[in-house]
Amino acid sequence: MINFLLKGLFRDRSRSLFPFLIVAAGVMLTVFLHAWLSGALSSMIQSTAHYRTGHVCVMTKAYSEKADQVPNDLALLAIDTLVMSLRQRYTDLFWTPRISFGGLLDIPDEKGETKEQSPVSGIGVNLLSADSPEWKMLNIRPALVRGQLPSQHGELLIAEELARKLHVQPGQKATLITSTMYGSMAYFNFTIAGTVRFGVGPMDRSAIIADLADMQQAMDMQQGAGEIVGFFKDDLYHEERANAIARDFNVANLKPSDKFSPIMGTLRTVSGLADYLDYVGSFSGIILTIFVVAMSIVLWNAGLTGSLRRYGEIGLRLAIGEETGHVYRSMMVESLMIGIAGSMAGTAIGVAIAYYLQVHGFDIGSMMKNSTMMISDVIRAQVEPFTFVIGFLPGILATFLGAAISGIGIYKRQTSQLFKELET
Amino acid sequence: MAPRTHSTTPETKNSTLIRTENLDKIYPLGLNTLKALNHVNLSISKGEFLGLVGPSGSGKTTLLNIIGSLDSPTSGSAEVLGRKIESLSHNDAARLRNKHIGFIFQTYNLLPVYTVFENVEFPLLLLGIDSSLRKIRVMDALEWVGLADRADSKPAQLSGGQSQRVAIARAIVKRPELVLADEPTANLDAENSHHIMKTMQQLNKDLATTFVFATHDEKVIGYVRRKISLVDGRIEKDEKQPRR
Numbered sequence: 001m002i003n004f005l006l007k008g009l010f011r012d013r014s015r016s017l018f019p020f021l022i023v024a025a026g027v028m029l030t031v032f033l034h035a036w037l038s039g040a041l042s043s044m045i046q047s048t049a050h051y052r053t054g055h056v057c058v059m060t061k062a063y064s065e066k067a068d069q070v071p072n073d074l075a076l077l078a079i080d081t082l083v084m085s086l087r088q089r090y091t092d093l094f095w096t097p098r099i100s101f102g103g104l105l106d107i108p109d110e111k112g113e114t115k116e117q118s119p120v121s122g123i124g125v126n127l128l129s130a131d132s133p134e135w136k137m138l139n140i141r142p143a144l145v146r147g148q149l150p151s152q153h154g155e156l157l158i159a160e161e162l163a164r165k166l167h168v169q170p171g172q173k174a175t176l177i178t179s180t181m182y183g184s185m186a187y188f189n190f191t192i193a194g195t196v197r198f199g200v201g202p203m204d205r206s207a208i209i210a211d212l213a214d215m216q217q218a219m220d221m222q223q224g225a226g227e228i229v230g231f232f233k234d235d236l237y238h239e240e241r242a243n244a245i246a247r248d249f250n251v252a253n254l255k256p257s258d259k260f261s262p263i264m265g266t267l268r269t270v271s272g273l274a275d276y277l278d279y280v281g282s283f284s285g286i287i288l289t290i291f292v293v294a295m296s297i298v299l300w301n302a303g304l305t306g307s308l309r310r311y312g313e314i315g316l317r318l319a320i321g322e323e324t325g326h327v328y329r330s331m332m333v334e335s336l337m338i339g340i341a342g343s344m345a346g347t348a349i350g351v352a353i354a355y356y357l358q359v360h361g362f363d364i365g366s367m368m369k370n371s372t373m374m375i376s377d378v379i380r381a382q383v384e385p386f387t388f389v390i391g392f393l394p395g396i397l398a399t400f401l402g403a404a405i406s407g408i409g410i411y412k413r414q415t416s417q418l419f420k421e422l423e424t
Numbered sequence: 425m426a427p428r429t430h431s432t433t434p435e436t437k438n439s440t441l442i443r444t445e446n447l448d449k450i451y452p453l454g455l456n457t458l459k460a461l462n463h464v465n466l467s468i469s470k471g472e473f474l475g476l477v478g479p480s481g482s483g484k485t486t487l488l489n490i491i492g493s494l495d496s497p498t499s500g501s502a503e504v505l506g507r508k509i510e511s512l513s514h515n516d517a518a519r520l521r522n523k524h525i526g527f528i529f530q531t532y533n534l535l536p537v538y539t540v541f542e543n544v545e546f547p548l549l550l551l552g553i554d555s556s557l558r559k560i561r562v563m564d565a566l567e568w569v570g571l572a573d574r575a576d577s578k579p580a581q582l583s584g585g586q587s588q589r590v591a592i593a594r595a596i597v598k599r600p601e602l603v604l605a606d607e608p609t610a611n612l613d614a615e616n617s618h619h620i621m622k623t624m625q626q627l628n629k630d631l632a633t634t635f636v637f638a639t640h641d642e643k644v645i646g647y648v649r650r651k652i653s654l655v656d657g658r659i660e661k662d663e664k665q666p667r668r
């Protein structure tokens with residue numbers, strides 16, 4: 001019987017090819033979209049973690065409340081003991097202090113007069129010890145375009161794009177004009193060691209990377225840092241573990257009455273990504289639902305025209321004694337076969353496209369020219385085990401629903417009318 | 425063209441296959457009702473070759489419907505192959521049709537995507553008969569109707585007469601006790617009509633299959649051995665005719 005149905009399916013293209021193509025197309029889009037969103041999302045999470053907040057982040061309570069203004073007057077002090085205790089207590093993370101700062105970078109001419117000037121946003125990180133996790137987290141070595149890596153105090157890395165704008169070369173001097181943590185003007189002379197390109201829009205437009213100790217000196221914040229960031233050693237953001245660690249830390253250290261007491265936040269809470277992540281999550285859910293509904297309607301319609309075309313066949317089958325339920329079930333089996341075949345084809349194509357974009361990436365840099373989102377210019381889709389499964393949900397559900405609804409007509413057929421219906 | 429096997433011999437010729445008693449079929453018609461069958465008392469024996477004749481609207485199709493368990497009577501009873509049609513469930517009725525009754529329609533209703541062979545094979549698939557036996561039976565049936573050489577053709581490649589012969593093969597392939605045909609020649613020319621009727625006559629003779637026709641067609645009436653005339657849902661005449 002299955003053979004018989006299959007033969008009919010293959011020979012009657014309008015009954016197989018059309019629904020097959022719809023399912024395959026819908027499934028392909030679902031699969032691709034899912035892989036693309038997960039790729040974009042994890043890229044965004046990774047960039048945000050690496051360049052801004054870490055997977056978890058310790059700040060003073062007051063700093064955390066205004067973190068977007070980088071209020072270094074509220075920075076953590078005596079960080080060495082804090083970093084030490086973090087390293088001891090939470091061993092599956094790297095811990096490293098950072099100072100984020102804003103300021104003006106001034107490029108002098110030979111006489112010491114200002115030649116070029118530009119606002120910059122910088123981070124002071126531990127650059128001078130070889131075992132610093134920053135090398136890996138900030139991806140510094142591969143990002144180097146010109147010059148060399150900083151090897152001593154007073155050296156600075158500058159974004160390649162910014163360097164071109166300021167017409168500076170590695171080896172030239174630059175003066176950072178910023179403010180100390182006590183609010184007075186601060187000047188600090190750097191030598192530009194090299195230029196870097198991170199492939200993340202906001203970093204490439206205005207970032208400088210200085211050594212933490214230099215920044216502490218420049219900003220008059222000995223033993224101080226705006227943030228201590230923690231990275232899981234596998235470089236993946238584990239939301240639940242991050243929450244647990246933050247909870248554990250805050251129970252032990254947070255004194256609500258003291259605005260300078262340290263508080264730990266997670267990537268999700270600190271970055272302001274929380275809403276965004278939720279939004280993307282529900283967005284994917286909504287898209288999936290729309291696919292299922294739209295595809296079901298199209299397939300229901302295809303099923304309806306199909307059963308109109310097959311009115312005679314169904315009538316005949318009922319007349320020669322096939323039970324109604326059997327006819328209905330055979331329609332469902334047919335649709336299931338199409339659903340499975342379409343889902344497999346759609347998944348294969350979707351995964352193939354996603355995989356291509358995982359390997360080659362897709363450059364969205366030009367679209368993100370003015371974005372402050374910490375998202376990589378080259379987005380890569382991300383194929384995960386779930387990518388292979390997710391398409392089957394809309395693929396099979398939609399064909400099944402479509403057939404189930406359009407097939408109800410079979411039950412409405414009255415055998416007493418069959419002779420007359422089959423005469424015309 | 426003669427069947428290879430004689431599973432049934434016409435020895436049971438006088439046993440009753442169909443019996444109706446005071447059979448009524450009433451349709452609602454607006455505020456009134458319409459009596460499509462009016463106290464039909466009828467007994468049909470195994471092996472008969474019988475025609476229901478009468479003017480349009482006289483109730484031929486309605487009666488065929490009830491005998492074929494596609495519809496049930498309003499009152500009275502219809503017993504077909506020992507089963508009371510009025511008390512059959514939907515699925516019991518389907519099973520009765522599936523196993524014991526073959527249908528032939530005015531339009532042949534072959535399934536266009538399947539070959540002649542597959543069209544004839546379909547009722548056997550429903551009965552769950554295995555493939556080697558199916559093949560023998562289908563080829564037998566196609567031989568009976570003279571279309572063994574067209575087994576691989578598609579319905580679209582056949583003439584009307586050939587299509588109707590395929591439909592006959594499909595009705596007969598499961599060797600049902602009873603074949604019901606509503607206006608089987610209505611779409612055929614004279615020559616094909618005669619061909620069809622001869623084919624069915626032969627099957628009636630060789631397999632002892634009972635045939636009941638509903639028809640206006642004088643050519644069909646010429647072949648039947650018993651002619652029951654319906655007028656306004658009543659049996660008006662019930663005549664035996666000589667074999668031609």
Ligand SMILES: Nc1ncnc2c1ncn2[C@@H]1O[C@H](COP(=O)(O)OP(=O)(O)OP(=O)(O)O)[C@@H](O)[C@H]1O
Pocket residue numbers: 451452458459460478479480481482483484485486487638
């Ligand atoms: N479903 C129905 N609802 C209402 N009336 C019906 C229905 N089916 C048949 N009738 C009526 O019952 C009567 C008998 O119809 P039937 O189809 O049995 O006639 P028939 O002898 O087969 O006619 P024809 O030779 O034109 O096919 C007709 O008057 C018809 O209008």
Ligand SMILES: [Mg+2]
Pocket residue numbers: 484485486606638
């Ligand atoms: Mg009729």
